[in-house]
Amino acid sequence: MYHALGYSAIVFIKATMTLDTQDVERAMRVSKDAAAVIDAYRTKFSISDSFYRLSGQMRxxxxQELHAELCYAESLLFCSILTFLHDESLSSFVRGALKIRACYQSYRECGRLLKSEIWGGRDWRIKAQFESGTHLGVGTFNLLLSTLPTKILRLLEVVGFSGDKDIGMFELQECTSMTGTLRATLCSLVLLSWHLIAEFLVGAANPDIDICQKLLSPLNNSYPQGAIVLFFRARLNIVMGKIDPGIYFFNKSIDVQDVYRQFHHICFWELLYVFPNTFVMAKWLFFVINSALSCESIDFDNVYIFCDLVSIPRTALQVVVDVFPILF
Incomplete structure (x- = not known):
């Protein structure tokens, strides 16, 4: 069960990094297979069981059945996101929305199970792993839904969704405090993504620096050469106004891995706005234009080239014209 979920997570990450059609289709097949495997371990409730659960009691x-419910919710989340990436049609949007709703309901069911009295006499590690996963799912959903406009959120509440930022932050912080659990590290990355990226897009641009430093410290000790960890270290330094360390860690994040080239694009995009001189800007231009021409970023090659040309100083423009005449 966890093997199927782990494998689907790996191919899911690759698909979201590359956005290649074949990778997305492969990830969809693997995620559907994983959901089918996990669903076989879930308990099947009868009508009488449903009424029994409505009374507040749990069978x-x-x-295995408890963790199957949690793993099934996570596999549905993979499937729903991949559905949006695979096809942008209205029918695909509806299918993805229905899967997200099923995923949300599964996480709510996990929350009810966590608060029930069925944990007596069980190994504490079984509950800890289940609890951390539930906190992660419920917290992430609440945090994401809280970013929606009030009118849309009220409409979603009619079909069973609810989003509260305070509840979301509390749930995620509970998960990160459960060190040693499988999903604690992932939860730390979610919180760092919120404070260092999403807060500037959909929030009030007021990240909690203390929490970010607290979360990054153990991650840096465990994964000092991790590209994602180095990226967040760079973002934290930039947010704190430390430009030179930020540039250093962005470059280090690029250098430590060469498998997911698309992750380099994220770092170079950040570097575009912090590079202070023409020489390093030229280095950025060389990679981006070369990447566009080699079709590493098929969807955004024209955007990259446009940003290149409007960003460089006039004195460096002639150099680019001479080196890359095909662009002109």
Missing amino acids: ALTD
């Missing part, structure tokens, strides 16, 4: 479930 005794095995450890």
Whole structure:
């Protein structure tokens, strides 16, 4: 069950990084297979069981059945996101929305199970792993839904969704405090993404620096050469106004891995706005234009080239014209 979920997570990450059609289709197949495998381990409730659950009581479930419910919610989340990436049609949007709703309902069911009295006599590690996953799912959903406009959120509440930022932050912080669990590290990355990226896009641009430093410290000790960790270290330094360390860690994040070239684009995009001199800007231009011409970023090659040309100083423009005449 966890093997199927882990494998689907790996191919999901690759698909979201490359956005290649073949990678997305492969990830969809693997995620659907994983969901089918996990669903076989889930408990099947009868009508009488449903009424029993409505009364606030829960039928005794095995450890395997409990974790199957959590893993199923996570696999549905992979499937729903991949559905949006694979096809932009209205029917695909509806299918993805229905899968997200099913995923949300599964996480809510996990929350009810966590608050029930079925945990007596079980190994504490079984509950800890289940609890951290539930906190991660419920917290992430609340945090994301809280960013929607009030009118849309009220409309979604009619079909069973709800979003509260305070609840979301509390749930995620509870998960990060459960060190040693499988999903604690992922939860730390979610919080860092919120404070260092999303806060400037959909929030009030007021990240909690203390929390970011607290989260990054153990990650840096465990994964000092991790590209994602180095990226967040760079973002934290930039947010704190430390430009030179930020540039250093962005470049280091680029240098430590060469598998997901698309992740380099994210770093170079950030570097565009912090490079202080023409020489390093020229280095950025060389990579971006070369990447566009080699079709590493098929969807954004024209955007990159446009940004290149409007960003460089007039004195450096002639150099670019001479080196890359095909662009002109």
